[in-house]
Amino acid sequence: MFRGSIARLLGLLLLSLTLTVSLQAQSGDSAIVHNHSDSATVTAADSTSSALLTEENHVADQAETQREPTLWEMLTRTKHLVMLLLMAVGIGVLFFVKVNRWIRLLGVVIIFFLFGSELILPVHPSPMCGVTKLFMFRFTWGQWFVGFLALTLVIFIPSLIYRKAFCGWVCPLGAFQEIVNKIPFKWRVKQFSFTAFNSVRMGLLAMFFITFFYVKESMDALGGELGHLELPIWKAYSAYNIYDPINYFEYLHWGVGTQWIIMMTILVIASLIIYRPFCYLICPIGAVSWLLEKIAPGKIRIDRTKCNECGVCVIKSPCPTIKPLIKADSFGLPDCTSCGECLSTCNRDAIKFSFKN
Ligand code: SF4
Numbered sequence: 001m002f003r004g005s006i007a008r009l010l011g012l013l014l015l016s017l018t019l020t021v022s023l024q025a026q027s028g029d030s031a032i033v034h035n036h037s038d039s040a041t042v043t044a045a046d047s048t049s050s051a052l053l054t055e056e057n058h059v060a061d062q063a064e065t066q067r068e069p070t071l072w073e074m075l076t077r078t079k080h081l082v083m084l085l086l087m088a089v090g091i092g093v094l095f096f097v098k099v100n101r102w103i104r105l106l107g108v109v110i111i112f113f114l115f116g117s118e119l120i121l122p123v124h125p126s127p128m129c130g131v132t133k134l135f136m137f138r139f140t141w142g143q144w145f146v147g148f149l150a151l152t153l154v155i156f157i158p159s160l161i162y163r164k165a166f167c168g169w170v171c172p173l174g175a176f177q178e179i180v181n182k183i184p185f186k187w188r189v190k191q192f193s194f195t196a197f198n199s200v201r202m203g204l205l206a207m208f209f210i211t212f213f214y215v216k217e218s219m220d221a222l223g224g225e226l227g228h229l230e231l232p233i234w235k236a237y238s239a240y241n242i243y244d245p246i247n248y249f250e251y252l253h254w255g256v257g258t259q260w261i262i263m264m265t266i267l268v269i270a271s272l273i274i275y276r277p278f279c280y281l282i283c284p285i286g287a288v289s290w291l292l293e294k295i296a297p298g299k300i301r302i303d304r305t306k307c308n309e310c311g312v313c314v315i316k317s318p319c320p321t322i323k324p325l326i327k328a329d330s331f332g333l334p335d336c337t338s339c340g341e342c343l344s345t346c347n348r349d350a351i352k353f354s355f356k357n
């Protein structure tokens, strides 16, 4: 009864959140448009009647326009607040709802439309940009850019509280892969070699950093010889961002073309065969949050006094994680995205989400 009420409450919260964001995004857009038209009006008025604005006011206006947003301002942007709210809703769902396949499907469809369709929030969260460009600009311009820093914090701080909070409850690419993986498919492989996948993922992450250090050294050595380049130096560096050619988040701008069709076909086929292949094989956020999983206190736990290792949860859950979890094999445990789908699979009620044993 209590759980049912909470579930309905969370459902309502999610629905109202979606509507609120939709309205906010639209009003945000119109505010931007409004601001642009305002400044255009001011510019026109300025040219016709410059006496109306003093030079001092003009300089002050310019300074205000060019002011860098603070970290707090970036952290409290609508998009980031919605992301944090969704992760909070995620925790509530894991505690109070017996998530099954259909509830989870509803959840990932909402996440996908909210962040991955550009219908509701105009800018989707690209964690690959947030994290890789944060370091790229640090190495090239010597500056931590607050926009990327804010996104990186929003992604990783909640993942310190419960496992892969961002991946399970916000990421549109994760949601997309999960939706595809729910389509019945004859040649599905549930238990694949996570160690092999993770080695590639970690290798890419190591290469990303090594490449940047190496490229920076080479470019510093070339020094003035690069002075003739018309491109800003950071663009030259960005050519060495190994993640750029495989940044699937860019395809969520839905610019359909030959490359888009090829890349999305690969992702769809891979997602039919394997649960979240991009996450396990490539994503740097997946790699870092897999490490954070080890210390996050909120996670799926097995009550060993109830579990008789019947294996029903292994058959019914979509991920490769539940099997080693049941066997208490914590070394090299595949990512758990805290999707919660395993919670409803156990007849003995041996699977739960909690902060302590
Ligand atoms: S691993 Fe990457 S792609 Fe997968 S859910 Fe996490 S952030 Fe998204």
Ligand code: SF4
Pocket (backbone or CB within 6 Å): 300, 317, 318, 319, 320, 321, 322, 325, 335, 336, 337, 338, 339, 340, 341, 342, 343
């Ligand atoms: S063990 Fe698997 S099914 Fe259970 S919450 Fe983690 S990823 Fe989801």
